[in-house]
Amino acid sequence: MGILDKTKPIRFFLKIPPSNEETCEIHRHIGELPCPWPQCEKGIEDETIIGMYQFGIRKEHRFERKRWQSHDGEDRFSWIDLSLPIHSMSSKIIKEEVRRSLGVDPPFPNAIYHYTNIQGLHGIINSKEFWLTDHSYMNDSREIEYGLDIIRAAVKDLSSNPKYSEKLPIIGKWEKILDSRESYRICIACFSLEGDSLSQWRGYGGRSIGICLGFSVESAMFWHFLGLNLQRVIYDKEKQFAIAKIILHIYLTIIEWTQQKGMDVDEDIFGSSLITNLYQQLVFFKNPAFSDEKEVRWVYTEDKKMFPDDDALAPKHFRLDPNILVPYVTSTDVINMFKAKGFPVGNAQSKLLPLQEVIVGPQENEDLVRKSISEYLNEKGYGFVKVRNSEVPFRPKQSR
Ligand SMILES: [Zn+2]
Numbered sequence: 001m002g003i004l005d006k007t008k009p010i011r012f013f014l015k016i017p018p019s020n021e022e023t024c025e026i027h028r029h030i031g032e033l034p035c036p037w038p039q040c041e042k043g044i045e046d047e048t049i050i051g052m053y054q055f056g057i058r059k060e061h062r063f064e065r066k067r068w069q070s071h072d073g074e075d076r077f078s079w080i081d082l083s084l085p086i087h088s089m090s091s092k093i094i095k096e097e098v099r100r101s102l103g104v105d106p107p108f109p110n111a112i113y114h115y116t117n118i119q120g121l122h123g124i125i126n127s128k129e130f131w132l133t134d135h136s137y138m139n140d141s142r143e144i145e146y147g148l149d150i151i152r153a154a155v156k157d158l159s160s161n162p163k164y165s166e167k168l169p170i171i172g173k174w175e176k177i178l179d180s181r182e183s184y185r186i187c188i189a190c191f192s193l194e195g196d197s198l199s200q201w202r203g204y205g206g207r208s209i210g211i212c213l214g215f216s217v218e219s220a221m222f223w224h225f226l227g228l229n230l231q232r233v234i235y236d237k238e239k240q241f242a243i244a245k246i247i248l249h250i251y252l253t254i255i256e257w258t259q260q261k262g263m264d265v266d267e268d269i270f271g272s273s274l275i276t277n278l279y280q281q282l283v284f285f286k287n288p289a290f291s292d293e294k295e296v297r298w299v300y301t302e303d304k305k306m307f308p309d310d311d312a313l314a315p316k317h318f319r320l321d322p323n324i325l326v327p328y329v330t331s332t333d334v335i336n337m338f339k340a341k342g343f344p345v346g347n348a349q350s351k352l353l354p355l356q357e358v359i360v361g362p363q364e365n366e367d368l369v370r371k372s373i374s375e376y377l378n379e380k381g382y383g384f385v386k387v388r389n390s391e392v393p394f395r396p397k398q399s400r
Pocket residue numbers: 024025026027028029035036037040041042043
């Protein structure tokens with residue numbers, strides 16, 4: 001930059017919550033700022049720009065272009081918000097880098113399906129909300145263990161790479177945090193890309209009738225909230241491993257940025273932020289043996305260190321299942337929490353859930369079940385929802 005370059009930085013308007021839209025397909029840049037690649041036609045020459053928020057106390061944020069290197073040594077660029085702690089930008093950097101390195105998921109179909117029973121249907125329609133279950137209480141605790149093993153393998157891979165030899169003390173500490181099993185609040189609602197699927201109905205039988213609820217994925221409810229993420233489950237082990245390595249590499253990179261600025265690295269904060277990011281991904285890792293389920297998860301993550309004030313967190317509810325008190329959060333509470341923090345929640349607070357279709361699982365008296373559901377939905381304002389029987393033929397359970 002020359003001496004003449006004394007003009008004020010250019011301003012860009014920013015949304016709250018931040019936009020999830022990809023604005024440069026080549027560099028997978030997300031959001032309202034120009035693409036951070038200096039040579040990109042969607043980019044900008046200026047090294048510093050201003051982002052203007054419409055809400056909040058600090059409306060003006062100064063961003064600086066940062067050049068860094070990917071895990072395999074390629075040039076990358078990001079805008080760094082100088083008024084925020086560096087670790088708070090990690091989620092976006094990770095998200096963009098995962099998309100750059102591993103490609104982008106195909107778009108969602110029109111609907112995603114939630115498999116439940118008649119009690120579940122009644123609960124969801126009656127309360128007009130989804131319940132997101134605390135992940136550590138989910139059916140299969142081995143699931144989280146599976147994801148942790150992938151991350152441990154990635155940590156090992158990094159520590160045996162001479163490129164990271166100077167970082168070994170930090171990496172060693174991460175291994176300890178991973179083993180400490182400190183609990184992070186991550187709550188999940190499960191869906192499938194497939195309605196009326198034989199493999200899903202298999203989980204039901206006997207006296208419990210399977211019911212499948214199809215929800216419009218376009219609904220504002222599923223999108224545009226900080227801390228909420230709707231994503232396909234990843235069953236590809238190599239992809240899981242690659243994602244874990246990307247996250248670890250980005251954390252080593254941002255720690256380096258902090259040190260370059262002569263600032264102290266608060267290992268507690270960085271460690272906690274890293275673990276949150278790892279958990280945010282590992283809840284989408286599943287054993288390839290389950291790929292039939294074609295699962296989609298709606299995940300709420302709470303980073304307590306970001307919001308140390310308890311009032312700012314989503315209230316904890318408990319349900320009985322049948323011998324355990326299972327903690328969960330409701331979609332209503334999460335939306336209200338963001339509203340209370342001053343975020344515009346728009347039409348996510350709709351009076352009805354984005355229900356499109358109900359499928360009654362294969363069983364003996366499905367016509368009567370279907371009739372009762374139609375009558376109930378009609379009464380609750382969902383007269384437009386199609387209720388149908390499963391096309392999978394009913395086969396009574398064999399007694400052995
Ligand atoms: Zn670009």
